[in-house]
Amino acid sequence: MLSLGDYWSSNTIDLYLHRRFYYLADPNNGILKSGREIFLTGCYLRTASQGSGHSRLLPTEYLVILLDEDQDDDAMLLGAQFCSDSFSSISLDAVNQGNSYALFARIESIGSLEVQGKHDTLQRKQVTLIDNDGVRLKFLLWGDQVVLANLFSVGSMLAMDRPFIANSVDSALESCEEICLEYGSATQLYLVPFVQQEEQVSC
Known part of the structure; x- marks a missing residue:
């Protein structure tokens, strides 16, 4: 509680x-x-x-x-847990052997609600992420999960512990990337919100 x-x-x-x-x-x-x-x-x-x-x-x-990167404990968590893996380091073979990843990336865009499935009954949202190396991957939300996108904002940093790694073909995703990310049963999300810097006006 x-x-x-x-x-x-x-x-x-x-x-x-x-x-x-x-x-x-x-x-x-x-x-x-x-x-x-x-x-x-x-x-x-x-x-x-x-x-x-x-x-x-x-x-x-x-x-x-x-999370707040200006707070020591949060900065240490991000540095210790989310700085080792990158999108380029993800391997489907390693995933099939039981490996998991902890990833950190910026939210580049949040797609509109899509309808999938034979009878157009399955909802999906695509969130485009870009990591520090400039590599992009799609983070897919399915069904009831699409409400999570309401908590995100473009420019914010998303830390993902143990995201589900899926094959883009299996996820019916038209993408040049072989893999995509999903919100799995073991996934935990952390967010560093984007703070708009106010313009300084000098007189």
């Missing part, structure tokens, strides 16, 4: 944490500690009349942890 507060009031609400994020709330070395900012989407509310004495948010699989 996490207790969440918002920016604009003193209101708080409890969230039942999804089991895929339990390790993030470990009291010894988990990143979810008091003061940590997160983005959530796909949440449902359990009202007080349905159980306990106050309303709570039900578990969601769509949680993104915000």
Whole structure:
């Protein structure tokens, strides 16, 4: 259970944490500690009349942890965990042998909602990422996952721990790249939001 507060009031609400994020709330070395900012989407509310004495948010699989590169702990996390792998280092053979990757890239564009499938019932969104070497890959969101794109913004940096590595052909993606990235059952996302620098006007 996490207790969440918002920016604009003193209101708080409890969230039942999804089991895929339990390790993030470990009291010894988990990143979810008091003061940590997160983005959530796909949440449902359990009202007080349905159980306990106050309303709570039900578990969601769509949680993104915000990082600040100016904070020492966050900068150390990014440097230690997300600087070894690049898009060019990804190998499908290595993936098939059980290797996983931790990737860091800038969000270059967020595509519009597409409809896939035999009966046009499957939704998909493509997010184009570019890493520090200038290599681009598509990050695909399927079905209910498309709501995650609402948490992203062009120019922000996305850190992906254990993204699912898919073959572009298998994902019905028209791309010159052999592979694409997807939000898998073990994937954890971290976001360094893009901050627009205000222009300095001198008189």
